[in-house]
Amino acid sequence: MIPSLCDTCRNVREVRTPRSRFLLCELSLMTAAYPKYPPQPVVRCDGYRPRNDADEGRVIGLQADHGWGEMGKVRHKMLPLYEEPHFTFRFADDRIIPRFHLEGVGAGRRVAVYKIDPDSGERRALLATAGVGDGGWVDLQEPITVRAGEAFIAVPEEGGGGT
Ligand code: SF4
Numbered sequence: 001m002i003p004s005l006c007d008t009c010r011n012v013r014e015v016r017t018p019r020s021r022f023l024l025c026e027l028s029l030m031t032a033a034y035p036k037y038p039p040q041p042v043v044r045c046d047g048y049r050p051r052n053d054a055d056e057g058r059v060i061g062l063q064a065d066h067g068w069g070e071m072g073k074v075r076h077k078m079l080p081l082y083e084e085p086h087f088t089f090r091f092a093d094d095r096i097i098p099r100f101h102l103e104g105v106g107a108g109r110r111v112a113v114y115k116i117d118p119d120s121g122e123r124r125a126l127l128a129t130a131g132v133g134d135g136g137w138v139d140l141q142e143p144i145t146v147r148a149g150e151a152f153i154a155v156p157e158e159g160g161g162g163t
Pocket of ligand 1: 005006009010011012013024025026027034038042045046047048049
């Protein structure tokens with residue numbers, strides 16, 4: 001059997017039913033560029049990131065299918081002029097987020113990441129700043145730990161890169 005990159009990728013989550021086992025690509029929850037259940041085996045993938053020790057302690061729970069919607073779902077919201085456009089990430093499970101994708105944000109742009117009140121959307125704390133890389137991917141210097149039910153927003157700074 002040909003080995004699949006998904007088996008050793010930090011972005012995979014195993015979903016088991018009484019009769020089947022599926023490999024869910026969590027990048028699919030952040031960008032449509034990745035299928036939710038990639039056909040196996042995957043032998044080449046730009047999103048592949050090998051697991052490391054930091055991932056071993058992460059808590060993986062069941063995905064909620066109500067309330068928060070899909071884990072890690074991204075909502076791109078263009079706001080009125082007096083507010084900044086931003087991306088909202090909400091999580092149904094505890095997660096460690098080493099990177100995320102911002103659709104349509106050009107490489108080189110700076111992004112500020114804020115924890116928000118999941119109900120009001122009010123900003124609580126600056127979690128990180130980072131630069132947008134190729135294809136809109138933001139690799140964080142330190143992964144963000146997010147608990148079930150929490151949310152954060154990524155706010156691209158004005159200027160630099162495309163939108
Ligand atoms: S990013 Fe690629 S290798 Fe990793 S789980 Fe998704 S499809 Fe598999």
